[in-house]
Each structure stands twice: as structure tokens, then as C-alpha cells.
Amino acid sequence: MSILSALQSRFSSPRWRHIAAQFGIPRFHRFEIVFMRVLYAYVLFQCMPLGEPFSNHGLKIAEAIVPGDSLAAIVGNKESNRMLRPPLPPISDLLPQSEAKIPFDAQPQPDGIAKFVDLTFFHDDRFVEILPWIVLPCLALYISGFGLPVALPILCFVLLGSRTLYNSQGYIHHGFQMVSLILLAQTVVSLWALWKNPREAMGLKPASAMTRHGRTWWDVLIRYSQLMIIASYMIPGVIKQFKSGGQWFLNSHYIGVQVVKTHRQNYYNNLEEEWAPEQMPPLANFMLEHKNWTRLLLGCGVGLQVIAFLALYNRLTWLVFGLMFISFHYLNDIMFGLYFYHVEKLDWIFLVNLPFWAWWLWRRFARKAPVALDAPQALPGGVTAAG
Numbered sequence: 001m002s003i004l005s006a007l008q009s010r011f012s013s014p015r016w017r018h019i020a021a022q023f024g025i026p027r028f029h030r031f032e033i034v035f036m037r038v039l040y041a042y043v044l045f046q047c048m049p050l051g052e053p054f055s056n057h058g059l060k061i062a063e064a065i066v067p068g069d070s071l072a073a074i075v076g077n078k079e080s081n082r083m084l085r086p087p088l089p090p091i092s093d094l095l096p097q098s099e100a101k102i103p104f105d106a107q108p109q110p111d112g113i114a115k116f117v118d119l120t121f122f123h124d125d126r127f128v129e130i131l132p133w134i135v136l137p138c139l140a141l142y143i144s145g146f147g148l149p150v151a152l153p154i155l156c157f158v159l160l161g162s163r164t165l166y167n168s169q170g171y172i173h174h175g176f177q178m179v180s181l182i183l184l185a186q187t188v189v190s191l192w193a194l195w196k197n198p199r200e201a202m203g204l205k206p207a208s209a210m211t212r213h214g215r216t217w218w219d220v221l222i223r224y225s226q227l228m229i230i231a232s233y234m235i236p237g238v239i240k241q242f243k244s245g246g247q248w249f250l251n252s253h254y255i256g257v258q259v260v261k262t263h264r265q266n267y268y269n270n271l272e273e274e275w276a277p278e279q280m281p282p283l284a285n286f287m288l289e290h291k292n293w294t295r296l297l298l299g300c301g302v303g304l305q306v307i308a309f310l311a312l313y314n315r316l317t318w319l320v321f322g323l324m325f326i327s328f329h330y331l332n333d334i335m336f337g338l339y340f341y342h343v344e345k346l347d348w349i350f351l352v353n354l355p356f357w358a359w360w361l362w363r364r365f366a367r368k369a370p371v372a373l374d375a376p377q378a379l380p381g382g383v384t385a386a387g
Contacts, residue, residue, distance in 0.1 A: 022313050025215045025223045033218050034145075035355040036225075040182070041139045042096070043345050044155060047179050048135050049162045051101035051128045058097025086330045087323075089341040101128045107168035112160075119165040134158070146203035149194040152187040159183055178343050181228040182350075186221050193217035225350050226318070230308045232343075233325065237305025301328055311351065315373045322351030 048054075059072060074080045075092045082090050102122045107114045121127045135158060138151035160183075163176050193201035193210065200207050200217065207216035304324060311321030325347045333339040348354070363371040 024213065025211065025219050026315075027215060028219055028222050029356070029359070031359065032353065032356050033222060036222060036349055036353075037145065038143055039345075039349045040225075041143045043179060043342060043349070044142075044159070044183065045096070045098055045135075045139055046093075047159060047176055047342060048098045048131075049100065049102050049122060049128070049158075050098040050132050050135060054098040054132060055100040056097065058095035087326060089339075089344055093341045101125075102162050102165050104165060104169055107165055109168055109170045111167045111172070112164045114164045114168040117161075119161050119168070122162045122165050131158070144203070148186075148190040148203070149201050152183070152190045156180075156183050156187040175340060175342060178229060178232045178340075178346055181232060182225045182346065185224040185228045189217060189221040189224050193220075222350070226312065229346060229350055230311060233305045233308040237302050237308070240302060301331075304328060315353075315356065318351045318353060319357065322347045322353075325351070 059075060071091075074083070075095075081092050084091060088094065105120055105123045107119060113119070134154065138154050141147040141151040142155070159176070160180050163173075163180060166173060190201060196210050196217070197208075199205045200210075207218050209215065210217050211220065308321065308325075311317050326344050329340050329344050329347075360371060360373065363369050
């Protein structure tokens with residue numbers, strides 16, 4: 001008991017209470033929550049397997065806003081398509097278009113819920129034809145902030161179910177992992193809010209404090225979205241060490257072999273000359289010939305993953321780590337041909353959070369009013385500015 005008492009005394013000190021408060025659930029401004037909802041809904045639309053015309057009319061929709069064929073010329077040229085990169089993904093990946101229909105009509109090696117449910121209906125043309133009539137109203141509800149306990153479970157099932165069918169073919173594609181985890185977390189929070197206060201959860205009354213620290217369920221929803229991002233980085237970084245028996249750093253230079261495999265896979269996907277098999281990627285030779293430099297460079301990336309939890313400390317660390325994560329993905333793209341554009345978008349939305357910083361700079365310099373980097377103040381009646 002003496003040891004337990006000593007620990008309790010130590011962790012109840014003002015310093016530890018301050019640290020615990022910093023890593024707790026913050027308050028968010030209403031405009032932040034609205035921006036995050038709209039942008040995340042856009043990413044969800046891009047990830048949904050809606051098939052034609054939604055999967056191939058993104059350029060046509062964009063050209064309705066940008067007249068002429070200038071946008072088509074930009075997207076059709078690889079260099080101009082990447083003119084905003086860094087920091088943003090290629091222009092073609094920012095267009096308003098969804099994913100194609102899931103191409104598999106069987107699940108030979110069922111994964112996850114596919115072990116219990118036949119998900120091949122995501123390949124059925126009749127189902128895909130009505131799918132937009134299910135998904136688009138749910139996205140509209142999500143953007144509006146109404147009916148989330150209804151809309152989110154439906155969106156969650158569509159995204160997780162379709163991607164589980166894709167991953168039930170004997171190999172795993174994890175390009176949608178973070179999008180799905182955030183959607184799952186938001187679904188759980190919305191159902192919790194429905195249980196706590198149904199009218200607030202359905203958007204029929206303003207959100208009030210629902211936690212003992214005075215946070216609304218919107219605050220919880222956004223914080224849990226951030227937690228899913230951090231978990232998506234930390235878990236692979238830690239598992240690498242356990243799965244390799246602590247040998248990952250020593251053997252990291254062998255990733256040069258994987259670079260060659262990825263190089264050739266990219267060629268056979270699209271038959272582009274720049275990925276021709278006879279053109280050995282210079283990076284592969286560098287990694288095999290300069291082992292220590294490779295270990296150092298790759299170790300920085302893994303180290304960033306391991307300490308990702310520090311990003312949750314305050315708004316400034318969200319920004320700094322968010323930009324480092326985006327840089328990390330950009331380097332993986334140009335070095336290994338491994339790109340995760342949806343993940344980069346989520347870093348921009350939930351960590352970098354440009355609308356907040358635009359508001360903060362405007363308050364700080366244009367209006368010349370002192371403004372802290374903390375949360376909005378509580379309003380009378382227990383309602384916060386994020387309500």
C-alpha cells in the first residue's frame with residue numbers, strides 16, 4: 001500500500017494533473033466541427049464504392065466549375081497533376097469522384113466480418129445501382145449534423161463491408177484503414193450520445209456538456225477521430241519491433257528489395273515506361289549499399305510513429321505532428337512509390353486543422369485581440385461554443 005500511495009501522491013501533483021488535462025478531451029469551436037464534418041464527408045464520398053457514374057465523372061463535375069479543358073490537360077499530365085505536391089495530394093485525387101465497384105464476386109479467404117456474412121452483394125450491379133441512394137442521403141445528414149446515430153452506422157457498414165470483401169481475396173489492402181477507423185470511432189460515439197441524450201445526438205437540440213469535464217459529444221467525436229489517427233501510426237511502429245524480434249532496424253536496408261518489387265508492380269499495374277522493370281530504382285541500390293544511412297533514415301520514420309502520441313498534447317503539437325506525418329507520407333511516395341493520399345487528407349483535416357489557424361491569425365493580427373491556443377469558453381447553461 002505504501003508504494004501505491006506513493007504513486008497516487010506522485011501522479012496527483014500539479015504537474016501530472018496539468019499533463020493529464022492537456023492530453024484529455026479538448027473543446028472545439030463550432031466552426032471547426034463544421035469544417036471537419038464537411039471535409040471528412042468529402043473523403044468518405046471518395047472512398048465509397050459507388051461505381052459509375054460517380055467513380056468516373058469527377059473530372060466532368062470539376063470542369064463544370066472550371067470551364068474548358070484546362071483541368072483535363074492538367075490532370076492528364078503527370079507533372080502538372082502533382083503541381084500542388086507537396087504539400088497536397090495530386091489534383092486527380094482531390095476531384096469529387098468515388099471508388100469503382102468492388103471487382104470481386106467471391107470471398108475465397110474471408111477476412112473479418114466476411115467470416116460470418118456473405119459480402120459479395122457489394123459486387124452485385126443491382127445493389128450498386130441503389131447504393132448512391134443510400135450513401136448520399138447519409139452523407140448529407142452527416143454534413144448537416146442531424147441524425148448521425150442513423151447515418152454513421154450505415155456509412156460504417158458500407159465502407160467496412162465493401163473493403164472487407166476486397167480484403168477477402170487472400171491479400172490485404174490498407175489504404176482505407178484510417179478512414180474506416182475514424183468512421184467506426186465516430187459511429188460508436190454517436191451511439192453513446194444517443195444513449196446519453198437522444199435529442200442532442202439526433203441534432204434536435206444544441207449539444208450540452210455530457211462528460212464530467214464539461215465536454216459535448218461533438219468534442220468527444222472529434223477527439224476520438226484524432227485518437228484513431230494516432231493509433232494508426234503508433235501500432236505499426238511498435239509492432240515492427242515485436243514482429244522482427246528487435247531486428248527491424250538492423251535489417252531495414254533490405255527494404256531496398258521491396259522497393260524493386262513495388263517498382264515492378266507499379267509497372268504491371270499501368271505499363272508506364274518510367275516504371276519499366278529494366279530500370280532499377282536508384283534508391284534500391286543506395287539502400288543496399290549504404291546500410292547505416294538507410295537505418296538512420298528509416299529509423300526516423302519509425303521513431304515518429306512511436307512517439308505519435310505526443311501529437312495529442314495541444315493544438316500546436318497537432319499542427320507540428322500533422323505536418324510531419326504529411327512529410328513522412330510524401331517521402332514514402334517519392335522514395336518507395338507507396339502513397340496514402342486519403343491518410344494525408346485526414347492529417348490535414350483533424351490535425352493540421354487550417355480553419356482554426358486562419359481564425360487564430362485573424363484574431364491575433366487583423367483584430368489585434370489577444371487569443372490563446374486553448375479551447376472555446378463555456379457558455380451559460382452548460383453549452384459550449386462547439387455545441
